[in-house]
Amino acid sequence: MSTTYLMTSTLNGFVAGPNHELDWLYDLPPGDRDFTTFLDGVGAVAMGASTYEAILRDADLLQHPERWHQAHGDRPVWVFTHRSDLPKVPGANLRFATDVAAEHPAMVQAAGAKDVFVAGGGGLAAAFAEAGVLDRIVIGITPVLLAGGKALFPADARLRLTEVERKGQVVFVSYQVL
Template sequence: MATIYYTATTLDGFLATPDHGLDWLFEVPGSDVAEDAIPDFTSSVGALTMGSSTYEWVVRHENLLEHPEKWREWYGDRPTWVFTSRSLPVLEGADIRFTRAPIAQVHAEMVAGAGDRDVWLMGGGDLVGQFADAGLLDRVVVTIAPVTLGAGAPLLPRDIRSDRLTLVSVVQRGQFAELTYDVT
């Protein structure tokens, strides 16, 4: 069981545009090749978390308010914690838990909810940084897209030095490079 930050980023280290857009990711030729790896990863996941901006993007992008059943296509019945200080829409049939609780407390709940499977930190980068600050980040799997944005939401806005990161693998997925690092 591991707590894993699994995400995609631009070559210059941004998760999203300044207005939280991800169109850049889907415009890359061959992005479906990179997406082919997602089901293998999610099959090992027992619980996940995300910040409010990520949740809002998923809800909007997948039109989940009108089609809440689509949540299960990607996330199944896994418990999902959404860190937020705002009221957000609840999706019928999804096990979504909105929280403002401390990271360590929620992480313990997530580990219990995941059973013997992994915990997926979807993002955003600052939320994942809080897990890293608390010593609760075990692995980073980042797929780098051949795109630069110049500005936006940073991949992981923390100072984590090479003595804490060990490169485990590099995989080419079409135009994308997937890097996996263990975090100590």
């Protein structure tokens, strides 16, 4: 079991455009961004408020909560935010939280023998690293360049390369966090 930050990135290190746009990602062939195998090994998910809002918007989840359940089932998801105005997807196993270090033990317990998946964004992944609970980073590098946007990982980290895999037009690079 590990706590893993998996994120798809542009070649120049952005995970979203300047206004959290993900259209560049949706332009990739669906098979190149299929994370089904990875998600089968995930027992709990963490995401930041911007990521949560982007998927709410892009998948129209408040009108179609079944789309959330297709992706997550009953898997618990923690949304890390300091805001109290975020809507909850109806029927989702969802928790709003502020403190990574305080919540991580509950996430590990909820995950059981599976992984904790830090889904985004980069600031949240950095908070997991700073709390000393991030074990692995997996980056799906796409053949896309953006002029600006949200950084993949806005902090210092020392890593050890553990694996490289190609899936269509995306190269997945896995690192152990040292």
